[in-house]
Amino acid sequence: MIEIENVSLNLKSFHLENINIKINKSEYFVLLGPIGSGKTLLLEIITGIVVPDSGRIIINNEDVTRLPPEKRNIGYVTQDYSLFDHMKVIDNITFGLRIRKVPKNDAYKSVKHIIEKLKIENILDKYPYQLSGGEKQKVSLARALAISPSILLLDEPLVSLDPKTREMFLEELKKLHEDMKFTALHVTHSLEEAKLLSDRIAIINSGKLIQVGKFKDIENNPGSEFVASFLGFDNIILENSLNEYLGIEKNKKVAFKSDEIEISEDGIEIEIKSIINEYDLYKINAKLGNSELVIKTNNFPEINKNRLKIKIKRFVIIQD
Amino acid sequence: MHIKKRDMRYNKSFKLTIWIISIIFILFILLPIIRILSLISPSSIFTQLLTPQNIDSVEITLYAATISTIIIIFFGFPLAYLLSRFNFPGKKIIDAIVEIPIMIPHSVVGIGLLFVFAASEPGGILFNYFGISFGYNILAVVMAYIFVSGTYAIKTMEEAIKSMPPRIEIVARTLGASQLQVIFRIVLPQTARSILTGAILSWSRAVSEVGAILIVAPYIIPGYESIAGVEVYNQFEVTGLEGAVGISSLLIIISLTIFIILKIIQGQERLFYVPRLRT
Numbered sequence: 001m002i003e004i005e006n007v008s009l010n011l012k013s014f015h016l017e018n019i020n021i022k023i024n025k026s027e028y029f030v031l032l033g034p035i036g037s038g039k040t041l042l043l044e045i046i047t048g049i050v051v052p053d054s055g056r057i058i059i060n061n062e063d064v065t066r067l068p069p070e071k072r073n074i075g076y077v078t079q080d081y082s083l084f085d086h087m088k089v090i091d092n093i094t095f096g097l098r099i100r101k102v103p104k105n106d107a108y109k110s111v112k113h114i115i116e117k118l119k120i121e122n123i124l125d126k127y128p129y130q131l132s133g134g135e136k137q138k139v140s141l142a143r144a145l146a147i148s149p150s151i152l153l154l155d156e157p158l159v160s161l162d163p164k165t166r167e168m169f170l171e172e173l174k175k176l177h178e179d180m181k182f183t184a185l186h187v188t189h190s191l192e193e194a195k196l197l198s199d200r201i202a203i204i205n206s207g208k209l210i211q212v213g214k215f216k217d218i219e220n221n222p223g224s225e226f227v228a229s230f231l232g233f234d235n236i237i238l239e240n241s242l243n244e245y246l247g248i249e250k251n252k253k254v255a256f257k258s259d260e261i262e263i264s265e266d267g268i269e270i271e272i273k274s275i276i277n278e279y280d281l282y283k284i285n286a287k288l289g290n291s292e293l294v295i296k297t298n299n300f301p302e303i304n305k306n307r308l309k310i311k312i313k314r315f316v317i318i319q320d
Numbered sequence: 321m322h323i324k325k326r327d328m329r330y331n332k333s334f335k336l337t338i339w340i341i342s343i344i345f346i347l348f349i350l351l352p353i354i355r356i357l358s359l360i361s362p363s364s365i366f367t368q369l370l371t372p373q374n375i376d377s378v379e380i381t382l383y384a385a386t387i388s389t390i391i392i393i394f395f396g397f398p399l400a401y402l403l404s405r406f407n408f409p410g411k412k413i414i415d416a417i418v419e420i421p422i423m424i425p426h427s428v429v430g431i432g433l434l435f436v437f438a439a440s441e442p443g444g445i446l447f448n449y450f451g452i453s454f455g456y457n458i459l460a461v462v463m464a465y466i467f468v469s470g471t472y473a474i475k476t477m478e479e480a481i482k483s484m485p486p487r488i489e490i491v492a493r494t495l496g497a498s499q500l501q502v503i504f505r506i507v508l509p510q511t512a513r514s515i516l517t518g519a520i521l522s523w524s525r526a527v528s529e530v531g532a533i534l535i536v537a538p539y540i541i542p543g544y545e546s547i548a549g550v551e552v553y554n555q556f557e558v559t560g561l562e563g564a565v566g567i568s569s570l571l572i573i574i575s576l577t578i579f580i581i582l583k584i585i586q587g588q589e590r591l592f593y594v595p596r597l598r599t
Contacts, residue, residue, distance in 0.1 A: 047493075047494050048494075068493070070494070070496050072494070073496075076490065076491050076494040082485065082490075084492070085510060086510050086512075096495035096496050099501060099505075147495060153494075
């Protein structure tokens with residue numbers, strides 16, 4: 001279990017403000033936020049490379065805030081793999097154990113199950129420069145897991161991989177967590193990763209924690225316009241005629257996704273401004289009352305005097 | 321089918337001009353070396369090159385250059401680490417100080433060293449306290465070598481450490497390595513090739529030094545030998561152009577051998593780790 005308690009850090013150009021996160025044992029926790037939101041800085045505080053101005057980091061009930069990185073038993077997987085290029089794969093993986101003076105043979109035995117799970121038996125004698133991106137990231141992951149860390153930190157681990165490798169790695173990571181039940185804090189700006197991997201997520205922006213919870217719950221109930229927009233709700237409008245049509249309270253903002261709208265005769269009327277053909281879909285810019293909205297559809301709609309009726313398949317109400 | 325690629329970017333007369341200008345410069349470098357070497361006949365190797373006097377002076381030179389290189393690496397690696405990893409006010413000034421020895425005339429270096437370490441000067445008094453004297457000895461040669469050649473090794477190591485992402489060191493620490501273990505097990509092995517390249521650069525720069533040595537140790541007591549660079553000058557003064565051929569050739573052969581070794585090391589990708597970001 002790891003607790004981040006009231007952690008604040010003021011840097012010249014950036015402030016991390018009063019961050020509170022509690023990650024349970026075996027939980028896969030995803031910290032989601034745009035680039036430059038403070039995610040990596042928070043990871044660096046957990047590793048011990050950066051000391052916060054205030055607040056505490058507690059790992060398994062021990063306050064480690066002032067402990068150096070080597071005393072924290074943390075696994076750290078970085079986006080650029082950070083492999084030791086002068087060591088063979090097997091020596092990379094067993095590095096943490098060898099530092100702990102575990103004899104080479106015993107070290108190999110204790111990482112064997114990780115190597116088997118990640119299916120990297122055939123590259124153990126290679127050097128990092130001989131590996132593909134996906135293989136490198138597996139080695140980096142195996143190396144971090146080899147020390148049975150109290151928590152595994154993953155900093156945008158899939159960002160340097162090509163799309164196909166990324167998808168495969170994502171599934172393997174999911175499976176590996178199901179098998180090994182390690183505690184993980186995974187930092188990313190990718191919704192897909194958060195959706196697939198997370199038990200819970202936290203959303204961070206400009207150094208502030210915005211919302212914590214299960215992905216589904218936050219998606220169904222975004223606490224702010226920022227969260228909704230970050231989660232892909234590209235229409236966020238305040239239009240009482242719409243609220244009336246949807247049967248919800250007045251003066252509440254409603255968020256919905258441009259591809260979760262259908263054109264339907266018994267829908268609400270909108271005014272078309274323009275239609276743009278984007279490869280296999282049509283993007284319709286329209287107005288509802290005074291608000292602008294975007295609709296994406298696969299078929300060119302039948303329009304009557306610039307008017308169209310739409311039905312919103314799924315919407316959420318912004319609570320702030 | 322193999323198709324020979326014709327480079328159409330430049331026209332013939334342009335290419336020819338570039339070639340001619342380049343060859344003039346290359347010949348300028350090669351001709352003096354070739355001319356000196358051409359004056360040795362195989363039968364006179366022992367009478368011209370490997371005379372006891374030449375061997376002595378080369379021995380002292382190589383010995384002093386090796387000692388100075390070891391000291392440069394010992395002090396230079398932490399300095400290179402400081403310059404590549406730490407941020408502090410005045411970093412640019414320290415960086416510039418490291419480069420000063422390349423800029424100032426080396427006879428001036430000799431004078432400066434004497435002003436600090438001669439018997440009556442503060443450094444000399446301190447040396448005297450430990451029973452050490454400076455001037456006309458190997459110590460003076462080694463110190464002058466360190467001064468004039470340290471920059472090359474330090475700069476090479478600094479670049480190598482800079483090219484290694486700091487995150488690698490952070491990861492090693494999370495895996496349980498202390499700061500010193502990170503240096504010895506990660507940073508040193510990963511920069512070994514650059515350390516060796518830097519060492520060879522500094523070593524060869526030391527071997528070719530004359531200016532500073534003419535001031536601090538033109539000859540070495542007790543045997544009155546001179547380091548090789550100075551010996552060339554001495555033999556030229558005493559016996560003229562022809563007389564300096566032997567020791568000059570010996571120096572050329574040694575320097576070229578080192579140069580070839582350096583090039584081989586630089587070409588050996590896997591013998592030593594080459595820091596490079598591969599994604």
